[in-house]
Amino acid sequence: xxSEKIKNIKxxxxxxxxxxxxxxxxxxxxxxxxxxxxxxxINRESKKLQQxxxxxxxxxxxxxxxxxxxxLAHQKLxxxxxxxxxxxxxxxxxxxxxxDTQLVAKKDL
Numbered sequence: 001x002x003s004e005k006i007k008n009i010k011x012x013x014x015x016x017x018x019x020x021x022x023x024x025x026x027x028x029x030x031x032x033x034x035x036x037x038x039x040x041x042i043n044r045e046s047k048k049l050q051q052x053x054x055x056x057x058x059x060x061x062x063x064x065x066x067x068x069x070x071x072l073a074h075q076k077l078x079x080x081x082x083x084x085x086x087x088x089x090x091x092x093x094x095x096x097x098x099x100d101t102q103l104v105a106k107k108d109l
């Protein structure tokens with residue numbers, strides 16, 4: 001190319017470079033804003049899920065209260081509180097014989 005053609009193309013290339021740079025800057029700013037909104041949405045969902053988890057833990061705690069479980073056992077299942085005389089204490093020899101009996105029962109199956 002001749003130097004005359006290069007002189008004519010230089011202003012066009014300069015304007016093209018400036019326009020491309022401005023488009024790149026605008027694109028990057030839009031992308032940054034979009035990612036900010038995505039991050040905000042994820043943060044809100046995270047807080048909502050944490051709140052739901054907390055509410056479910058509280059509900060579970062309420063349902064499994066010892067007093068509630070005991071009252072349900074008395075009313076619906078007609079169970080009674082265990083008496084000290086009902087507890088069977090095993091010695092170590094008795095425990096070993098019970099374990100042997102269980103092993104034999106498993107082998108029979």
